[in-house]
Amino acid sequence: MLQSMGKDIKTFPLPPIMDAYDDAIGTAREVYEEEIIEPAAGDVALKDCLNKEQRAAYDKILSAVDTDQGGLFFVDGPGGTGKTYLYRVLLATLRSQGKIAVATATSGVAASIMPGGRTAHSRFKIPLTIDDDAVGAFMLHFLSLVYIASRCYDLLCLDNCPDRNSLQHITVPVPMERSERSRRARQDNKWRSRRGRSRSCTRRSCWTWMTLTAPQTQRLNWIDFLERLHGKRMLLMDNSMNWNQFESMLYARLYGTRPDVRDALALSDTHVCTVARSCQGALQELILDECPNVLGNFVVCLRESWSNLTKLTLNRIGISDVQIRILMLVGFDQLEEFNLTWCWCPLITDRLLAILHASTLPNVTQESVDYYQHHCEVEY
Numbered sequence: 232m233l234q235s236m237g238k239d240i241k242t243f244p245l246p247p248i249m250d251a252y253d254d255a256i257g258t259a260r261e262v263y264e265e266e267i268i269e270p271a272a273g274d275v276a277l278k279d280c281l282n283k284e285q286r287a288a289y290d291k292i293l294s295a296v297d298t299d300q301g302g303l304f305f306v307d308g309p310g311g312t313g314k315t316y317l318y319r320v321l322l323a324t325l326r327s328q329g330k331i332a333v334a335t336a337t338s339g340v341a342a343s344i345m346p347g348g349r350t351a352h353s354r355f356k357i358p359l360t361i362d363d364d365a366v367g368a369f370m371l372h373f374l375s376l377v378y379i380a381s382r383c384y385d386l387l388c389l390d391n392c393p394d395r396n397s398l399q400h401i402t403v404p405v406p407m408e409r410s411e412r413s414r415r416a417r418q419d420n421k422w423r424s425r426r427g428r429s430r431s432c433t434r435r436s437c438w439t440w441m442t443l444t445a446p447q448t449q450r451l452n453w454i455d456f457l458e459r460l461h462g463k464r465m466l467l468m469d470n471s472m473n474w475n476q477f478e479s480m481l482y483a484r485l486y487g488t489r490p491d492v493r494d495a496l497a498l499s500d501t502h503v504c505t506v507a508r509s510c511q512g513a514l515q516e517l518i519l520d521e522c523p524n525v526l527g528n529f530v531v532c533l534r535e536s537w538s539n540l541t542k543l544t545l546n547r548i549g550i551s552d553v554q555i556r557i558l559m560l561v562g563f564d565q566l567e568e569f570n571l572t573w574c575w576c577p578l579i580t581d582r583l584l585a586i587l588h589a590s591t592l593p594n595v596t597q598e599s600v601d602y603y604q605h606h607c608e609v610e611y
């Protein structure tokens with residue numbers, strides 16, 4: 232057929248692989264690859280041609296990005312009504328402002344018609360072998376929110392979303408207004424603990440608050456993950472039997488040093504606060520003291536084993552004025568126990584967690600994947 236048109240297969244070579252990424256630049260590959268996409272000047276100008284409905288969607292979505300409020304929008308319409316056109320303009324506008332807009336689609340064909348488009352499976356490293364569409368769809372949205380919340384990306388377009396229902400289960404958290412008290416405290420460069428002691432609060436805004444009680448191998452992967460999300464200050468509550476080993480690895484990974492304090496509450500301003508198994512009383516105090524001052528991006532609560540402490544943590548955070556973007560509870564069946572009306576909270580079960588680890592985290596070991604495959608009985 233090609234020959235009949237005077238062509239040859241050699242006229243259509245594979246696109247060249249241009250991998251200019253270099254670890255040494257210190258930017259994550261996912262961010263680098265999106266940052267280098269140049270918006271076509273013509274695409275930015277297309278915004279003047281948007282029709283009324285497209286313009287309304289464009290304004291609403293851009294406003295959610297510009298005001299830092301976030302949002303989850305489902306753009307629907309019959310074929311040929313201009314959805315991809317809208318994405319094209321949005322992508323170009325944000326990219327021309329130096330923001331990172333990620334164009335993904337669930338099929339290669341759909342991805343190829345968006346500038347810089349990639350399949351979601353490729354972008355988020357979702358394994359193609361996922362057998363349950365609902366899980367796959369949920370993961371797409373979940374990961375997109377994680378990336379956006381982590382400030383890696385400003386906007387994510389997911390064209391040809393396979394499962395609109397999964398969107399209905401997800402609402403995006405609206406960051407809470409910080410109270411006057413916190414603002415004043417920050418201005419004074421002090422905050423007052425429950426017992427009236429004053430401490431410096433200048434760096435508290437970057438706390439990442441985690442409760443980690445997952446198996447050893449998984450825990451290390453979470454550290455990689457959070458590192459990638461630029462979360463540097465962490466409070467780890469841990470009930471690991473292998474506490475010393477874990478703690479050493481954590482410190483070595485983050486700081487190249489070992490902690491001074493072992494098997495004790497070690498709370499300081501030096502980025503990582505660790506709490507050992509034997510210190511539950513101290514931990515309780517810590518929660519009461521520190522939670523009102525957490526302004527981090529994430530609360531990650533894994534497992535039920537410290538249910539009471541987790542509940543205490545959540546209640547403390549709930550009554551404070553925390554700007555929490557994503558709360559994940561893993562393996563908690565009774566969400567109503569918690570006062571969660573203030574926060575977006577998907578329930579991540581073991582199965583989802585296994586996929587998350589297997590697909591997105593670096594250095595996932597076969598051992599950790601096997602662990603979940605053999606121990607996961609709860610289905611999403």
Ligand SMILES: Nc1ncnc2c1ncn2[C@@H]1O[C@H](COP(=O)(O)OP(=O)(O)OP(=O)(O)O)[C@@H](O)[C@H]1O
Pocket residue numbers: 280281282285308309310311312313314315316317
């Ligand atoms: N406001 C507009 N001004 C001019 N052309 C437009 C406008 N909106 C869409 N188009 C054109 O209409 C055609 C169909 O638009 P588009 O591909 O965006 O539709 P779609 O809803 O994504 O379709 P599908 O669901 O089949 O993917 C394209 O050629 C596009 O350039």
